[in-house]
Amino acid sequence: MPVPHPLLVLVDPQARHADGESVRIARDVLSAGAPGVKVCLPEGPEETARALARRGRRRPVLIGDDRALLRAVRLLHLERGLADCALAVVPVGGPGSVVLAGRLGLPLDAVRAARTVLEGRERRFDLLIDDSGGVVLGGLRIPPVREGERDAREEPGDRGEGARGPLDRYRSLVRTLARPPAPDPGPARLRVEADGVVLADLDRPVDRVSLSPGDGGLADVVVRQRSADGPLRVRARTVTVSGPHFRYRADAVVSGPVLTRTWTAHPSALCLTVPADPPAPPVLPQRQAPPGS
Known part of the structure; x- marks a missing residue:
C-alpha cells in the first residue's frame, strides 16, 4: 500500500554516531519504498524543532x-501538533537505549522498523503530560532508578516486553553486578494527591511512587510506604507530587530536583505507526478419508 504522505526523515545525531550502518539501511529502505523522501540531519534539538515545525504535509519519521x-x-505537544500527527520511528541506538521503543511494540531491527513505517498501521497511546510540558510514554518513578536498572517488583508502565523481556532483564542484571551499588536514597517525604485525594503526606515517609498511562484516560498510580502492609494502588486523571526537592525518572530521562509536579493523563494523545496485525493463518482443506475406510 503506498504511503499516503511524503516522508520527512529526521536522523538524530546520536543515532548516526551509535550505529551509522543501521541508519544507512533505514534510509535506503525508506527511500526505495516511498516517493519524495526528504532526509534531515539536525545537529541538535533546535534544528529538530525547526524541521518539525516546517514539515507541512510530510509525515515525520x-x-x-x-x-x-x-x-x-x-x-509536537508544545506546538499543539501531537494530536494530528502520525509519528513513525526507526529505533537506533546503543544497548539499553531503545527499551521504551521495544515496549511500545516497535521493531528493533532497522529493516523491519523501516518497513513498518511504510506498511504499518496507526495506533494511539495514552500519555502523561506534566505542568512543564514533559511527556511520559511508558512509566515514571520517584525516586529515580539508576541508569539501566529495572525494579524486579511491580512497576506500572510495562506495555508488554515480548520475547525481548528476559534478555533485557539479563542485560540489566549484568550491568548492575558489574558496578558497585549506589547508596540507598532512603524513604522520601512526599505529599501525593490523586484527583484531589491525599494518598501520602509529609508525615509518613514514602519508599516509592510510580505512575504510568493506564486505560480509559486514567493514570495507574502506585504508592509504597515502608510502614504499610502493601502498596496503595489507585487510578486518577491528575496526580500531584510535592516535597523537598525530589527527582524523578520519566521513561529514559531523570529530571529535577523540583518542589512540586503535576501529571495529567491524556487519552489517545500519541499516534504512532506500529507493525500491522499479522495475517490470519490460512485455512487448509481437510483431507477426506478414502471410501470404505
Whole structure:
C-alpha cells in the first residue's frame, strides 16, 4: 500500500554516531519504498524543532533512540501538533537505549522498523503530560532508578516486553553486578494527591511512587510506604507530587530536583505507526478419508 504522505526523515545525531550502518539501511529502505523522501540531519534539538515545525504535509519519521523519541513527542505537544500527527520511528541506538521503543511494540531491527513505517498501521497511546510540558510514554518513578536498572517488583508502565523481556532483564542484571551499588536514597517525604485525594503526606515517609498511562484516560498510580502492609494502588486523571526537592525518572530521562509536579493523563494523545496485525493463518482443506475406510 503506498504511503499516503511524503516522508520527512529526521536522523538524530546520536543515532548516526551509535550505529551509522543501521541508519544507512533505514534510509535506503525508506527511500526505495516511498516517493519524495526528504532526509534531515539536525545537529541538535533546535534544528529538530525547526524541521518539525516546517514539515507541512510530510509525515515525520524519526531515526533515533528513546531520548530522541521523547524529545520529538514533547516538541509536537508544545506546538499543539501531537494530536494530528502520525509519528513513525526507526529505533537506533546503543544497548539499553531503545527499551521504551521495544515496549511500545516497535521493531528493533532497522529493516523491519523501516518497513513498518511504510506498511504499518496507526495506533494511539495514552500519555502523561506534566505542568512543564514533559511527556511520559511508558512509566515514571520517584525516586529515580539508576541508569539501566529495572525494579524486579511491580512497576506500572510495562506495555508488554515480548520475547525481548528476559534478555533485557539479563542485560540489566549484568550491568548492575558489574558496578558497585549506589547508596540507598532512603524513604522520601512526599505529599501525593490523586484527583484531589491525599494518598501520602509529609508525615509518613514514602519508599516509592510510580505512575504510568493506564486505560480509559486514567493514570495507574502506585504508592509504597515502608510502614504499610502493601502498596496503595489507585487510578486518577491528575496526580500531584510535592516535597523537598525530589527527582524523578520519566521513561529514559531523570529530571529535577523540583518542589512540586503535576501529571495529567491524556487519552489517545500519541499516534504512532506500529507493525500491522499479522495475517490470519490460512485455512487448509481437510483431507477426506478414502471410501470404505
